Amino acid sequence: MKYHAKVEISLKKGMLNPEASTIQRALALLDYQVEDTSTMETIKFSLEAENPDVAQKQVVEMCERLLCNPVIHDYQIQINPAGD
């Protein structure tokens, strides 16, 4: 069965996020006063697997081996059956 996978990669809590602080400062230049700015990377793909658990397990492996650096990243995975 085919599944859509979505991986959201964010920095661990407390890690400095220079991209987010630059965006927040740029928004302030436009007179938008915002706080708690953060960014995350989204990676989407589809894959074949017997069931959602197997798909999930494979994507966790992908995160651990390539998509994330466990020293600085957290990740969240969504697995959904591909619609027709």
Place this chain on the structure above:
Amino acid sequence: MKVGIIRFPGSNCDRDVFHALQLAGGHPDYVWWNQKDLSNFDGLVIPGGFSYGDYLRAGAIAAITPVIEGIKEVVKDGKPVLGICNGAQILAEVGLVPGVFTLNQKAQFICEWVELEVKTNRTPFTSLYQKNEIIKMPIAHAEGRYYTEYIDTLHDQDQIVLGFQGDNPNGSMEAITGVCDEDGLVCAVMPHPERASEPILGSDDGLKFFKGMINY
């Protein structure tokens, strides 16, 4: 000493390193990312550049190529391995040195000469310097801010190799910009010793990195 220079698509300091190794009296040769057997080399240098366009994270994709298996074998054999800039990021991604080199504090590319303190001279690459010697070399990176969860271990095991002297341009933890593995044979540095390998470049302070390696 026969030294392999690892080339990935996007490496761009490979020929500079070749030149510096020759100046130091070594016999360099190039190795591509898909070569697995590196047993004919006495040491390796992973040069700087932008392997695989820095996609995902600097060094992340290079870290899963076949040549990494060969590099690990060379490390097991007790031969010296130096990663410079992108090479340092790759060694950190592979886990051959502790920690990570990530986005600079000010989210910009920094290219400038810096003063550095040699924190340990127990590695082959720093063996010809005095401990606490101040040297001058250039940096050129966007992802060079050093971070580790195990800073105390690094101190205890004498794994900090280079630190910024004075200004800390990229916001690295404790101004660290070079680390090594427990044995001191795998060394990852963000500054470019090959770009400071002869006086015409502005400094030859970096040449001893390669001389020390050749002498090992």
